[in-house]
Amino acid sequence: MRKTLVGFMIFAISMVPFYAFAGAPLDAVKTNVNSVLDVLRDPKLKGESGKKVKEQRIEAAADKLFDYVELSKRTLGLNWNKFTTEQRKEFVGLFRTILMDAYIDKITAYTNEKVNFTKEMPLSETTVEVQSTVVSKSAETPVYYRVIKKGNDWKVYDVVIEGVSLVSNYRTQFREILGNNPPQALIDSLHKKVGKK
Amino acid sequence: MRRRNIKPHSKRTTIFLRSASGLSLLLLLLLLCCPSLHAESDIPVSEANIDTGVNVPAAEKQAGEDETATTPTTIAQKPSDDEYGDVIEKETGPVPTTAGKKSSDEYGDVTTEETGAAEAPQIADPIKPWNVAMYHFNDKLYFWMWKPAATGYKYAVPEEVRGIIGNFYENLKAPIRIFNNLLQGEPGYAGIELANLFINSTLGVGGFKNCAKECFGINGRYADFGQTLGKYGVGFGFYLVLPFLGPSSVRDGIGSLVDWSLRPTTYLSPDFFSVESLGLYTHERINTTSFHLGEYEMLKDAAVDPYVAMRDVYIQYRKNLIEKK
Numbered sequence: 225m226r227k228t229l230v231g232f233m234i235f236a237i238s239m240v241p242f243y244a245f246a247g248a249p250l251d252a253v254k255t256n257v258n259s260v261l262d263v264l265r266d267p268k269l270k271g272e273s274g275k276k277v278k279e280q281r282i283e284a285a286a287d288k289l290f291d292y293v294e295l296s297k298r299t300l301g302l303n304w305n306k307f308t309t310e311q312r313k314e315f316v317g318l319f320r321t322i323l324m325d326a327y328i329d330k331i332t333a334y335t336n337e338k339v340n341f342t343k344e345m346p347l348s349e350t351t352v353e354v355q356s357t358v359v360s361k362s363a364e365t366p367v368y369y370r371v372i373k374k375g376n377d378w379k380v381y382d383v384v385i386e387g388v389s390l391v392s393n394y395r396t397q398f399r400e401i402l403g404n405n406p407p408q409a410l411i412d413s414l415h416k417k418v419g420k421k
Numbered sequence: 422m423r424r425r426n427i428k429p430h431s432k433r434t435t436i437f438l439r440s441a442s443g444l445s446l447l448l449l450l451l452l453l454c455c456p457s458l459h460a461e462s463d464i465p466v467s468e469a470n471i472d473t474g475v476n477v478p479a480a481e482k483q484a485g486e487d488e489t490a491t492t493p494t495t496i497a498q499k500p501s502d503d504e505y506g507d508v509i510e511k512e513t514g515p516v517p518t519t520a521g522k523k524s525s526d527e528y529g530d531v532t533t534e535e536t537g538a539a540e541a542p543q544i545a546d547p548i549k550p551w552n553v554a555m556y557h558f559n560d561k562l563y564f565w566m567w568k569p570a571a572t573g574y575k576y577a578v579p580e581e582v583r584g585i586i587g588n589f590y591e592n593l594k595a596p597i598r599i600f601n602n603l604l605q606g607e608p609g610y611a612g613i614e615l616a617n618l619f620i621n622s623t624l625g626v627g628g629f630k631n632c633a634k635e636c637f638g639i640n641g642r643y644a645d646f647g648q649t650l651g652k653y654g655v656g657f658g659f660y661l662v663l664p665f666l667g668p669s670s671v672r673d674g675i676g677s678l679v680d681w682s683l684r685p686t687t688y689l690s691p692d693f694f695s696v697e698s699l700g701l702y703t704h705e706r707i708n709t710t711s712f713h714l715g716e717y718e719m720l721k722d723a724a725v726d727p728y729v730a731m732r733d734v735y736i737q738y739r740k741n742l743i744e745k746k
Binding site: 293297301302304305309312313322323325326327361363386387388389392393394396397398400401413414417 | 528530543724725733734745
């Protein structure tokens with residue numbers, strides 16, 4: 225019984241410091257996501273010519289929202305240490321391009337989704353999960369943004385959709401490649417993928 | 422989902438019904454917080470475990486290799502023999518590595534701590550050649566059959582009608598949700614699903630309208646038998662890609678068979694698999710696909726290794742379904 229009490233107290237105490245930043249991460253993600261949505265819904269950006277501008281603006285907004293270095297580190301895990309600094313930089317750039325290529329085309333097609341930000345859950349001292357729901361006509365999809373404090377900003381390093389983490393997903397893929405290949409092999413296959421576009 | 426007038430009355434009943442299951446969760450939490458009730462290796466009390474929900478002891482053992490072993494700072498899943506010290510050290514003490522280092526050199530080395538101690542869930546894939554072959558088969562099937570069929574169907578049938586058809590099929594599957602919610606120790610939700618079945622079959626005109634949700638704001642809870650087995654502690658077994666059906670596992674494949682036996686459409690004919698039931702299933706699938714065109718393509722395009730990516734999405738999705746409330 226006493227052990228239970230101690231357990232509860234530790235749990236309670238551990239929760240205290242997290243309230244220090246209540247609200248800030250959610251607001252940061254909300255602002256940046258909304259700015260992407262604003263671009264998407266901008267009636268002036270219609271048609272082919274508008275599409276290019278739209279893409280550029282979304283890219284700019286996405287760059288503000290995501291921390292690609294953090295995202296890359298977490299995706300590679302300890303394998304990151306096997307990369308030289310040059311390779312690390314190259315990897316981050318390539319990974320960013322892949323994510324942009326994969327999602328930007330598709331995201332520009334969405335217009336009538338509504339995003340509700342519901343709450344934030346502290347994950348560690350510097351990381352928070354901002355939870356949102358994307359409401360469309362046919363479904364409600366939980367989308368969670370994991371953010372990390374960088375200076376005064378909160379940057380997204382992982383997106384979890386319906387329980388599926390983007391970082392974990394790529395980590396599994398890259399681990400399989402890096403399992404029996406050197407880092408350069410992964411960089412080469414990323415190059416190949418980017419080149420195909 | 423469109424217009425939802427939530428009536429306070431029905432909401433109250435929903436809350437009341439849920440509080441029962443809420444209580445059981447609280448009890449569960451209590452149990453988890455009380456190490457003396459568990460075998461020592463039973464629960465690795467790590468923050469990572471709580472935050473991500475993707476960290477199972479099994480996965481740790483499997484994927485732990487270098488990542489857990491090398492760094493002494495990885496307190497997370499380490500000393501299961503001293504659960505107490507573990508929690509205190511982890512939860513109250515500041516993490517030594519994170520703060521100072523990163524700001525000084527963005528591209529510097531990382532520790533396990535920094536990359537997120539939680540390991541991605543893993544699954545055994547002993548019949549990979551079969552799975553890869555079936556992956557390609559299903560991929561072709563999507564682009565040659567499901568996609569064109571659903572595209573034409575989407576063009577021919579207005580969205581409202583497709584929504585109504587979707588509701589109808591969902592309502593027919595109520596027995597699966599009632600049965601499995603009961604087995605999963607969620608009698609409250611089983612009751613709600615039963616109520617939904619009645620409301621939708623009557624006020625919702627035979628299930629064409631999801632009146633329980635649209636008129637009363639009642640939300641049910643998805644449940645299937647593979648999930649039930651998972652909640653009982655049954656693991657995936659191994660990864661299994663089924664022709665026509667897609668990613669599955671030994672456990673979830675068995676689950677699908679049990680759920681199939683709970684579909685009213687199965688009993689349209691004396692055969693377990695009949696032209697009638699399979700035909701309706703195909704229609705249901707096309708109807709569903711018409712709402713999700715482009716999603717599979719996006720997933721595939723984003724992947725560096727689509728087979729591994731798809732497998733991982735399946736595993737993560739199912740695991741989340743089992744672990745979340």
